[in-house]
């Protein structure tokens with residue numbers, strides 16, 4: 001680097017704290033590359049940082065409270081004379097706007113989720129002069145203006161450039177890689193803040209996605225997960241030509257060296273038959289789908305504005321099992337949505353039982369400021385009822401999950417070894433007489449498999465014979481031949 005560049009971009013120690021979903025984790029990973037390209041050093045000790053960045057989440061109050069508390073601490077350190085630049089990034093920024101900086105004086109930078117490619121320049125600006133530096137995504141109310149459409153197109157292009165230029169060397173040290181294919185959401189489920197904070201749906205160019213997957217595979221990532229807010233609603237238009245999600249999968253699956261291709265999270269409405277057929281036709285597309293149901297009651301689905309009936313959801317599960325016999329299905333549920341009766345709650349239990357989900361992520365409803373349900377619906381299910389329903393749904397899901405996992409006992413499954421098991425990580429891993437430790441890995445259906453083997457197998461594919469199972473994990477023995 002020449003002296004001019006060095007002066008222009010002073011090397012800083014940057015600490016990044018990430019909350020929320022996989023999209024946020026990938027955003028932070030991209031930021032690491034962008035900042036390292038500017039010679040900044042990424043550090044893990046917050047106390048030693050020159051720049052502190054919070055990549056935030058607005059889905060739950062708890063995640064926001066954590067950031068408020070951090071900002072309070074940063075304000076105190078600044079008042080004590082510590083020179084730091086504090087940046088808040090992501091969903092909270094889009095939801096709260098400049099109010100966030102008005103309430104928390106420590107904040108120097110506000111950057112919305114779609115503007116993260118500008119962050120290195122924003123840090124330079126904040127270093128050069130006092131005052132708040134901001135970059136916001138276009139708001140939903142402006143989305144039809146010509147100027148806003150142009151900005152959305154520019155941001156989608158930036159997403160291509162920034163995502164695809166990511167340096168695989170700074171990514172996780174396993175064989176797994178993550179590729180964002182779209183941003184935003186146009187669905188407006190009544191309880192959800194995402195369409196307001198992550199903006200309208202924008203899909204990346206298929207050529208840019210293909211190039212990025214190739215690059216990751218060439219660098220040793222043999223399992224790629226495509227991610228998007230509603231990943232299967234991916235649709236890229238180029239003049240008259242449209243690339244749909246199933247076509248994108250069919251373009252990516254033949255890439256040499258790509259052993260597993262997955263995608264999360266899907267919306268039931270967009271899970272069309274062509275996607276199931278492509279999954280069936282390519283053996284390296286994992287037979288795993290995460291399709292949140294949210295409720296087993298048609299009445300509640302309507303109030304949530306989910307866009308499908310219970311019958312349509314049931315039909316999707318039936319079609320998935322008919323097309324891909326070994327498919328593994330995972331769901332999400334919200335309990336205690338406004339107006340949910342005991343009958344509606346029983347309907348959710350029934351849906352879990354008949355759909356035989358491998359697991360379900362179950363959440364208690366709480367109104368999030370800015371959402372449609374918070375504005376228009378009365379949060380009328382008492383907290384203790386929500387708690388009870390949450391526990392009941394968890395119990396039903398546990399029973400179903402145990403049965404699901406037990407069907408693998410006696411089978412041999414292919415496992416990508418991801419590293420030490422939780423137990424081995426907690427204790428200092430003690431090796432067995434032949435140098436083995438307890439490892440964990442994942443099947444194509446995303447089952448967690450625990451087994452003893454040499455740690456050197458991390459990142460490799462092995463066969464494991466399943467000898468036992470509980471509601472969360474499979475347990476087995478390493479097969480001698482791979």
Ligand code: SF4
Nearest residue numbers: 185187188189192194
């Ligand atoms: S599909 Fe619904 S729940 Fe999912 S991100 Fe969009 S609005 Fe939120």
